[in-house]
Amino acid sequence: MHQLFTKNAPRRLSRALPPLVLLALLPGLAPAQAQVPTQVLKGITVTGRVKDVTGENLIGVTVRVKDGTGGTATDVEGKFSIQAPTSEAVLVFSYVGYQPVERAIKGNTLLNITLKADAQSLEEVVVVGYGEVKRGDLTGSVGTVNVEDLNKAPVKSFDDALAGRVAGVQVASPDGQPGAAPAIVIRGGNSITQDNSPLYVIDGFPIEGYNNNSLNPSDIESIQVLKDASATAIYGSRGANGVILITTRRGTEGAPTITYDGYYGQQQSLSRAKLMDPYEFVKLQLEYDPVNATNLYLKNGQTLDSYRDAPSVDWQEELLRLAPMQSHNLALRGGSKGTKYSVSGSVLDQQGTIIASGFKRYQGRFTLDQDVNAHLKVGLNANYSNFTSYGTPVAGAGNSDLALLTSLYGYRPITGGNDLATLLNAEQDAEVTSSTNFQWNPRLTAENELRNRITNQLTANAYADYLIGSSLRLRVTGGVNRST
Incomplete structure (x- = not known):
């Protein structure tokens, strides 16, 4: 269809427009065609030097085209060279500790820039x-x-x-x-x-x-x-x-201020291993150990092709989940000229992406700063938290066979009799468990093991600050950090 249209288009045009009209259009078309390569090749090379207010050359100043991609940096002499797309482009000069500068090219191919120190930083x-x-x-x-x-x-x-x-x-x-x-x-x-x-x-x-x-x-x-x-x-x-x-954070002078912030989200393991289907798994077992694999999987008239569309257990789906996480923080801060205080509390609940795992925390904090007189100032800062981490550790200690993820990827996805209910609900896979292959059902392990690690931590410190003179101050501090 496209070839037919291409061949016939010039004929329809010549019939539709008289020769005089075509000749009148040609002068207007020629300049437009001549301008296309001029716009593509258009550009300008800008060079120059960057110094500070004392006249010292600045090394490593970033030079780039505003709203463009790419850039360059000044050399040991503070010099730079950059290709700009048009003569009306704007160059941006930035350096750590200095105020950034924007300079329009306006057709100039030589730009000398002076950067001023950023007093705020x-x-x-x-x-x-x-x-x-x-x-x-x-x-x-x-x-x-x-x-x-x-x-x-x-x-x-x-x-x-x-x-x-x-x-x-x-x-x-x-x-x-x-x-x-x-x-x-x-x-x-x-x-x-x-x-x-x-x-x-x-x-x-x-x-x-x-x-x-x-x-x-x-x-x-x-x-x-x-x-x-x-x-x-x-x-x-x-x-x-x-x-x-x-x-x-501590209290500030002024009226009491109540602040709240919180969030709710969900977590998920996005990187999952691609597991073998039943056919691939049985084929691998037959290649690795033909005698035992034949007794386990090729019985009651079954063949390797019998496992092409057979159902199986995806242990990643059984063990991993979409886990919610939420946090809530509430604080009261305020004070007068001589007294400043703050009280805050938070609750955090993070469930793990592995079933029956997670972390919970209840935390409170109190601070007080008191000006006793013109020379003496005292203060107290106390933080108490109760947090619980629960769930089966995913990394094994001593024996890697007991690691949860080792069981996950080592547990077979299918049985010889295609009895998936027993495979899912049995503590161990009796057909393959031996003294050299000691594994536990990963889902039942995660669901039934009680591993709550509870911590109560108190961190408190106090200080006394005495102003002896305009340039001499005595500060005495003490504190306690206790964890049970």
Whole structure:
């Protein structure tokens, strides 16, 4: 049909339009055809140099076309060269610690740019071990976590959302089970046999081996990660693996404010293994152990082809599920000029993607800051949490045959007599269980094992701050961290 139309189209056009009309159209068509390659090849190369206000060349400044793709960076002399699509494009120059600049090309092929320091980023206060300093005066390696972005992640604790947010901080989850604490390593491990976990300092109180599940992410105001020796020196050998400083939210001067935030979501295991169907499974068994496989599967007149459309058990469907997760946080904060307080509580319920597993937490927090007089200030910070992690561990300890996922993928999907009801409801597969093949039904194991790991944790600390002079202050702190 397309070929017929192509062949006849010129004939219909010549019959429909007189020759004089065609000649009149040709002058208008020729310029349009000549402009097409000109637009495609249109472009401009822009070069230049980027400096700061003192005249120093800036190395590594990002240069890109606004609303475009790709870009370049300045070299050791601050020079750059970039291809722009048109002479009216806009270039964007950005550099850490400096204010970004947008500059229209307007036909110029040479642009010299001066970047000004971003005073706001340099004046930002960073909490370190010995107090607070401005980021512009900071010499040690300190990373700052954007708490606002961190709270957007639906996680039970802040360490689950810490991955990828701070350079040099590695976060690895052991097995993904609800309540399992991820391993955090700062700038690589210092030992291959000992613990490489960092030291946690919460509101100025150092805690070793802290269970991060007891802290509600919504109560966190700031997180700083001290990574090098100069930043962690005040903590001595305890800070050898790095230090994570956590400052929680406290009361503010003003009328009492009640805040609530919560969410509800569902979790699902999206990455599932592709399992063999009954025909593929029996064929593999016949190739691996022909004698036993023949006795098990080729009996009562059955052949290999008998299993082509036979029903089977998908143990992934039996063990995995669509799991809900919800969190609710309520807080009251306020205070006067001399007294500031905050009270908060949270409830979290996270069911695991494996049946009969999950994590629950009930948590409460209270803070009080009181100005006794012009020189003395005292305060109290207490956090109590009760959390329960339940379900069969998915990773085996000592004997890998007892691991839940090992049973899941090792349990056969079909029996010789096609008795799927017995396969689903029996504690063990009697036909294949032996001293070298000791397995338990994975679904019954997960449903009937009672493994509740209950933790009650109280973390409280108090301080007294006395102003001796304009440049001298005495601060005494004490605290308790108890877990049962």
